[in-house]
Amino acid sequence: MAIKQLLKRTSGWLYLNSPVGRNQLQGAGVILMLHRVLASDHAAELPHRNELCVGPKAFEHLLVWLKKHFDCVSLMDILQPGTVRSDRPKITLTFDDGWRDNALNAFPLLQKYQVPASIFLSTDFIGSRQRFWWESIGETLWGSHGERARMQLIDCLRQVGRPLPVAFDELDVERRSLALLHFLHSLKTLSPADLNRLTDECPDESLPQALDWQQVRMLEGSGLVRFGPHGASHAILTGLDDQRLHEELSRSRDALHNGCNRPLPVYCYPNGDNDARVREHVADHDYPFALGTGTGIYRGTDDPLNLPRFGVSQRVARNPQLLSWRLFRGART
Template identity: 55%
Template sequence: MDAKLLLKRAFKGWVGSAWQYSPAGRARLTTAGVVLMLHRVLADDQAANTPHRGPLCVGQQSFEMLLIWLRRHFDCVPLQQLLEQPGGQRPRVALTFDDGWRDNAEYAYPLLERHGVPASIFLSTDFIGSPQGFWWESIGETLWQHAADPASQPLRERLRSHGVRVPDALLQAGSSAVRSRALGALLQRLKTLPAVTLQALADACPATGAPHSLDWAQVRQLESSGLVSFGPHGASHGILTQFSAEQLAADLRRSHEALQRHCQAPLPIYCYPNGDHNAEVRAAVANLGYRHALATQPGLIDASQNPLALPRIDVSQATAQATSLLAWRLFKGARA
């Protein structure tokens, strides 16, 4: 990391920490709740530190340090409790995880249990209990491990048919930051493709063995702990604003019914895939009985927000490792 970036991070961390401990920061944080957005906890911090994984992954060691920091400075409460009463004598925080990664049962849950921190997991329900992998991981790992190998040729050909070129940097051997950044940029480009296209691309990847997602037995086991609650994150994980009215209704209904069927107490809270929503999507979610919905724009939770477009603060590997950077994110969220 170059000196300029280090200096920039140090400045952000100083500003964030100074605000958090200031009278103004403490007052703001005791009147507005914080909802954190995570995705996947990995066993290995080194793997989470790569540029293409860092925004969505947190290493297990960093995750535990994050939990310790949160317990020191916040009351860690269930999401539904926080949304109903954001403020308190101490700042309040709720943890959310998107997608339903199997890793979170193996690496996140034991730490949640150890530190007594509740969490909510929002499931992409078509993938739960399915051998189909999440497209992001299937495509990403195929290109990261086999970009120049015959094993990735079917995927590369399908990408070309959709006008997507694999960058030359990614076709090189090794695990350099340059390769990782090229892969991260490519995956971000793919997010705008239709869900059916992304799944076809994932299906062109070689099998990796263990499934990426939780299965329903794991969901029931985690829910029975009393520490983890579950809500819907769409069925297909497609961008809801790209669907026709009929497709939107079908996707929302499918995810809703899956949670009702498999969970004892599913959350009355929706979580938009990729955070995308509009008036039509919000109305369709409300028609299914959801009183709150989570997006991805940064901010704190208070009475001024639309309950069907609530903000969250995202947690990356960098912010989990350096909680002063998370304090900076809170500072920015308070000003949003």
């Protein structure tokens, strides 16, 4: 695996620095997808966090690398480019959900390097103590809130027909974290009611998980950050009937218009899930653009209501050449 990663990193570096790579990326735009920036790189490295989290050192390393190889621009500079041309490819950062650590840990580094970003808010969570199920369930099962809380949640999981794998506690740290990652993925098929019930079994945390509206206005006032909707309740839109879909889209749109001065004309699908019906509803709610989770480079010819992004994990942030390898592969499709 180490040799394979070395080959990818080397190939990615060669691609970015070759005439072929520069020509393929000329006039294109790269949209990155992040979620959280934790206070600790060590915490972000475990597999069950690595997928959605980066640490501050890795994030800073990523920003330095991006500034070296790209023009770091706002999302709208990619979606609605002006007349100013550049020889360098454009790249932009997007953050999903609206985690509180976006303000505490990510923003100081964005400000230090003057890198703009877009944050897509699950608006029901903003300014409330409502919790994201993935974080609450994952950390409780990991033991972050104590053994008693963990055992109570395990009992509740049995009641909804999702027992924790028997051998979970016998694994070493790395394999246990990886097993937890797979287990959390399996819970995505549970109903929202069951996920809420499981989340309610988890201990309350000292701070809300999400941003509050004061933080949103502070970040927006910096001129570096703009906000868009990522659902209201983070419900998977493809699973909603037409009435509930309309309510979900309207509630998130109205919250952004009430809470922000310049909300983005871009929707961001929870979990990336969308279909023709969802895209039609999003367009009917006055969104000319929407972000999915499919991988690819934006050249202005993509479906504007299902735009591609490249996900950034802790591993990628620590080794950005892996990102350039993915750009190489994306440029060929």
